[in-house]
Amino acid sequence: MVLALCGGCFSDPEPVSSSCPAGSPGCPAGETDTSDPDTGTSTSTSTSTGPSTTGTSTSSADDTGDPDTTAATSETDTSGNPNTCGDGVLDDDEECDGTPGCSDRCELESDAYECNPINNAPCPTNFKCSIIEPVPGNVQTLCLPVPGSPLVDGTDAPPPGGIHESNCVYGGAPHDEWCEIGLACAYSSFTNACDVNCCVEFCDLTNPISCAWEADECQPFFQPGIPAGLAHLGWCVRP
Numbered sequence: 001m002v003l004a005l006c007g008g009c010f011s012d013p014e015p016v017s018s019s020c021p022a023g024s025p026g027c028p029a030g031e032t033d034t035s036d037p038d039t040g041t042s043t044s045t046s047t048s049t050g051p052s053t054t055g056t057s058t059s060s061a062d063d064t065g066d067p068d069t070t071a072a073t074s075e076t077d078t079s080g081n082p083n084t085c086g087d088g089v090l091d092d093d094e095e096c097d098g099t100p101g102c103s104d105r106c107e108l109e110s111d112a113y114e115c116n117p118i119n120n121a122p123c124p125t126n127f128k129c130s131i132i133e134p135v136p137g138n139v140q141t142l143c144l145p146v147p148g149s150p151l152v153d154g155t156d157a158p159p160p161g162g163i164h165e166s167n168c169v170y171g172g173a174p175h176d177e178w179c180e181i182g183l184a185c186a187y188s189s190f191t192n193a194c195d196v197n198c199c200v201e202f203c204d205l206t207n208p209i210s211c212a213w214e215a216d217e218c219q220p221f222f223q224p225g226i227p228a229g230l231a232h233l234g235w236c237v238r239p
Helices: none
Strands: 031-036 041-049 054-062 127-132 140-145 183-187 197-204 217-220 233-237
Touching: 183 233
Parallel strands: none
Antiparallel strands: 031 041, 041 054, 127 140, 183 197, 197 233, 217 233
């Protein structure tokens, strides 16, 4: 918008309290008012000079209420959680990070792996990332419904077991979904933490944890030859 200057403003010494319409003689020194009747936008500019400082202020108001004509300043907030994919640290929402078989988006590339048992990503609520082997050598991870949740038929199903709690084997096979998130179902032949079977911790071989049972250590979960992507998966068992 071009600001119309007030002709003859400096010729009138009398103070005027109201804004001076553009083009009107007798405007007070240093003040002009320009109005656009079509848009209802009014801009006033005033300049004042004090003994030692000079200040200039400009205000603009849009009476039409049109958000498209309202000036706004947009800033990018970088104080939130940054995307840490690629830093080699497995975050809660990452299936993998920097390990073989991991994409540049931190997702497991193999179709055999739907999820990561260590952090349960990306399984939704009431689902547990569990390891199954429908036929020998065909290892898979799936997001399976958690027993005792509304997604499982029957109300008599016990809740998933905590660390070193038993009864996670049925049908002649261990079931990780009968253990809490981050836990694997293990036979007593693998750990002294239980008499028959119980739930033990999954762990990351690239960043081993201290196992809850002092005699257990983070050991590889899989034998060599599995699809790339979860070779770093371990569990707390007898070394």
